Amino acid sequence: MPASTQGPSSRPRAPALLRRLAALLYEAIVLFGALWAVAMIYGLAVGQRSGVMDRHGLQLAACLALGLYFIGFWTRAGQTVAMRAWHIRVIDAQGRPPRFWRAGLRFLLGWLWVLPPLAIAWWAGLDHAAGLVLLAVWIVLWAFACLLREDRQFWHDAWSGTRLVDTEP
Template sequence: MACWLYEGVLLFGVVFIAGYLFSALTQTRHALDNRHAQQAFLFVVLGIYFTWFWHKGQTLAMKTWHIRVVDRFGRPLTQARALWRYVLAWLWFLPPLAAREWFALPAVEVAVLLGGWIAVWALLARFHPQRQFWHDALAGTRLIDSRATAARAATGPRGVEGSR
């Protein structure tokens, strides 16, 4: 959870700069003008951000918390698998956003619904055999502790430090 919070803080800067860039390029003067185009633009920008960093193994927040994303065999993600993980990660947000459109819910109710849905989605990971989030299971990815990987690499195959 702490990694999510830190990721959100970092993404604030990414979204702010991307939003400013979009507004400047499209000469948007009112926040609601070009709203759907800006949302699509931000979806693409966030997709590039996550796909790029997941392909490298970690986002900036994941580095801080020593979390690494790999495929189910422990290999780094391909660009395609990282993109697929990004698309599947939107399952966290789609049901509440769809409910907002279908039932014309006000913003406060959408925020409560979104928070509740994210809590349910996170709790569902408890029912997965490896305790993975379901978007990771569907994408064929998993999160690992990068400190354990680094420790294994440092000790070598026989457990002797420095052997290779």
């Protein structure tokens, strides 16, 4: 195996942080289109005339679509569309794609990337601009928190028993 993917204990190392963040940005672009389609289908199905009409149902449909997307891809191949493009795979402790419950836990813990600052912004009554700044700062801090770990894994991966590995040829 290439030396760049091997650590001292011969376990595959986490991909570089910048590459993981680039994959996250790519994933956001893919999901923008997917969620747009979900919103369009939902709106047509319920006769939605505005974005605030039945917004809770739309939010639930969007969360379910996200869960199906991530959990489905992670349990089958260990890679989403963006992870495949950036040569990153999620595995469990045995080196296989995570099973349904572990992938589900990873999905739920992945919300730690966005929910804490959004909850703080809502609680503090911040306007949209301040909320976006808070969100951006949190994402940067949460991403760099992986550097506190010896294996460089994100915290939600460590807590869910998964790890991101480099699959570059």
